[in-house]
Amino acid sequence: MGKALRYLALAGYIVFLAFPLVWLLSTALKLPQELASLHPTWIPRAPTLTNFTDAFGEQDLVGSGLRSLVVAVACAVLTVILALPAAYALARYRSLVNRIAIGWVLVSQVFPFILIIIPLFMVLRRLDLVNTLPGLTVVHVTFVLPFALWMLQGYVRAVPRELEEAAAVDGAGRIRSLVSVVAPLLAPGVVATLLFAFISSWNEFLFALIVLKDPDVATLPLTLVKFTGAEGVVRLGPLAAASLLATIPSLLFFAVIQRRLKSGLMAGAVKG
Amino acid sequence: MTLTADRPVSTVKPKKPRKGGRQGREAMLLMLPALVPVLVFSVGPLLYGIFLAFTDARSGRNSVTSFVGLSNFGDLLSDGDFWASFRIGMIWAVSVTVLQFLASLGLALLLNQDLRFRGFARVLAMVPWAMPPVVIGLMWRLVYHPDAGILNGMLGTEIDWLNDFSIALPAVIVVGIWTGMPQTTVVLLAGLQGVPKELYEAVEVDGAGTWRKFWSITLPQLRPVIVAITSLDFVWNINQFGLVYVLTQGGPGGQTRLPMLFAYEEAFRYGFFGYAATLGVAIVIVVLAVLGVYLWRQMREAS
Numbered sequence: 001m002g003k004a005l006r007y008l009a010l011a012g013y014i015v016f017l018a019f020p021l022v023w024l025l026s027t028a029l030k031l032p033q034e035l036a037s038l039h040p041t042w043i044p045r046a047p048t049l050t051n052f053t054d055a056f057g058e059q060d061l062v063g064s065g066l067r068s069l070v071v072a073v074a075c076a077v078l079t080v081i082l083a084l085p086a087a088y089a090l091a092r093y094r095s096l097v098n099r100i101a102i103g104w105v106l107v108s109q110v111f112p113f114i115l116i117i118i119p120l121f122m123v124l125r126r127l128d129l130v131n132t133l134p135g136l137t138v139v140h141v142t143f144v145l146p147f148a149l150w151m152l153q154g155y156v157r158a159v160p161r162e163l164e165e166a167a168a169v170d171g172a173g174r175i176r177s178l179v180s181v182v183a184p185l186l187a188p189g190v191v192a193t194l195l196f197a198f199i200s201s202w203n204e205f206l207f208a209l210i211v212l213k214d215p216d217v218a219t220l221p222l223t224l225v226k227f228t229g230a231e232g233v234v235r236l237g238p239l240a241a242a243s244l245l246a247t248i249p250s251l252l253f254f255a256v257i258q259r260r261l262k263s264g265l266m267a268g269a270v271k272g
Numbered sequence: 273m274t275l276t277a278d279r280p281v282s283t284v285k286p287k288k289p290r291k292g293g294r295q296g297r298e299a300m301l302l303m304l305p306a307l308v309p310v311l312v313f314s315v316g317p318l319l320y321g322i323f324l325a326f327t328d329a330r331s332g333r334n335s336v337t338s339f340v341g342l343s344n345f346g347d348l349l350s351d352g353d354f355w356a357s358f359r360i361g362m363i364w365a366v367s368v369t370v371l372q373f374l375a376s377l378g379l380a381l382l383l384n385q386d387l388r389f390r391g392f393a394r395v396l397a398m399v400p401w402a403m404p405p406v407v408i409g410l411m412w413r414l415v416y417h418p419d420a421g422i423l424n425g426m427l428g429t430e431i432d433w434l435n436d437f438s439i440a441l442p443a444v445i446v447v448g449i450w451t452g453m454p455q456t457t458v459v460l461l462a463g464l465q466g467v468p469k470e471l472y473e474a475v476e477v478d479g480a481g482t483w484r485k486f487w488s489i490t491l492p493q494l495r496p497v498i499v500a501i502t503s504l505d506f507v508w509n510i511n512q513f514g515l516v517y518v519l520t521q522g523g524p525g526g527q528t529r530l531p532m533l534f535a536y537e538e539a540f541r542y543g544f545f546g547y548a549a550t551l552g553v554a555i556v557i558v559v560l561a562v563l564g565v566y567l568w569r570q571m572r573e574a575s
Contacts, residue, residue: 006385013397017450017453020414023411023414023415026422027420035420040424081305082306085302085306111318113511113532114535116314116318117317118329120317122545123313123317125333138313146310205405205514210540221405236417239414246404246406246407247402247403247407251399251402
């Protein structure tokens with residue numbers, strides 16, 4: 001295959017991957033009049049940021065953004081608190097549970113969500129958690145946990161056991177050696193796991209759709225989907241702007257972990 | 273999918289904790305906080321969901337659920353709507369998996385070479401991964417929009433892509449491919465980088481060209497990775513919901529109603545919990561059967 005042909009192929013890929021993104025950006029920068037005109041063009045005639053300010057003016061977008069933020073932060077913190085002791089146990093005591101945890105990560109990929117979500121909905125209804133943010137948080141934590149556990153135990157494994165033992169020999173108690181020796185080394189791993197859990201929750205749509213029926217408690221993805229109502233073309237600009245804003249957290253996250261993605265290790269982690 | 277790796281031979285034996293005893297209890301205690309929510313909100317519901325498939329459960333709070341044996345399965349097999357969604361689901365899952373694999377393999381091969389703009393293309397290829405599925409769906413709705421969409425703008429057509437009976441499914445399949453490419457490309461790229469250079473050098477001595485190197489070295493070496501990623505992709509695609517829900521809600525006239533959209537409607541629009549659970553079980557059976565046959569054939573060919 002010649003060099004020219006290869007560049008042609010690469011160009012084809014770049015166009016295919018980029019054109020919807022460029023269109024989203026273009027739509028976000030256009031005035032309502034231009035969006036309503038019948039000849040769509042790539043470049044906005046009079047680029048404007050009014051769509052972004054309009055999006056922020058939308059009561060339900062800001063409100064649902066804040067609710068998404070609350071759920072995602074709560075999900076991230078809870079996930080790490082619950083997973084950290086277990087991750088330590090998995091890494092330090094080799095056990096059957098380790099295999100089961102990883103097996104569960106794989107098995108849970110195979111089962112259609114509908115099989116879990118109907119009984120889960122019944123459980124939440126019994127606990128009066130339907131239509132509540134705590135209810136959605138619980139569901140998100142449950143589904144992020146197995147992978148977070150797997151991530152964290154990898155980070156614990158990377159902390160040499162000898163360090164811990166040496167600290168214990170020096171007379172520091174076990175708890176103190178954990179706090180003063182292991183914790184600082186684990187910090188980057190904990191941050192990565194926090195970020196992963198945050199993004200998973202922030203992007204999540206399906207569980208939110210089922211748990212939160214009431215528009216007053218909707219999270220951002222739900223509101224975005226409802227946003228294209230009967231108002232037609234005029235609303236497309238603010239919708240595109242809000243969609244771009246909603247993508248910022250995940251883009252930042254991927255910029256941070258981009259290098260690790262190349263190893264393919266995380267490849268199974270983030271699915272739509 | 274168990275991978276066996278050769279353990280490096282080490283003279284230092286790691287200390288194994290004694291089973292049971294104080295350490296076993298300690299490990300159990302540490303596991304508990306993570307185990308309880310997963311058991312209560314994930315494993316438990318899954319098992320209960322399988323049980324529901326054999327009942328006439330409804331969504332009403334006070335409805336009485338009774339055991340109906342296999343009658344849901346009988347209803348399912350004689351339900352034309354189910355077969356329609358099943359057919360669409362298979363067309364969707366097979367097309368997206370195969371086409372996405374071919375596209376990703378091409379991209380991975382390109383990214384594995386010393387080309388200009390490679391870094392840029394690599395970052396770009398990651399972007400769909402970083403986007404919320406809902407945003408991907410909305411973005412493509414803007415592309416396909418009949419009046420304000422760039423696709424009609426460029427082609428000079430007036431097609432309502434997502435509402436046309438014969439075009440909607442292919443249009444949605446394109447979005448599926450776009451969305452899934454990053455993962456498949458990254459996995460294949462990692463596989464390509466794992467192929468030992470010596471193998472290529474050995475056949476270069478024999479004067480092998482690009483194609484021969486690809487067919488005789490690259491593909492056989494990639495085989496385990498290809499089998500793993502296409503299997504996973506197929507499972508994800510047959511269970512797809514959110515992306516297509518945002519794009520079309522299963523329309524027009526059910527032309528893009530994937531099995532999970534059908535199940536969602538049965539459960540949360542009409543309240544047939546038992547019947548929707550039956551659908552879930554049926555899909556699991558299909559997935560296991562398809563994967564079983566596929567993996568078995570692959571293993572037989574490999575040995």
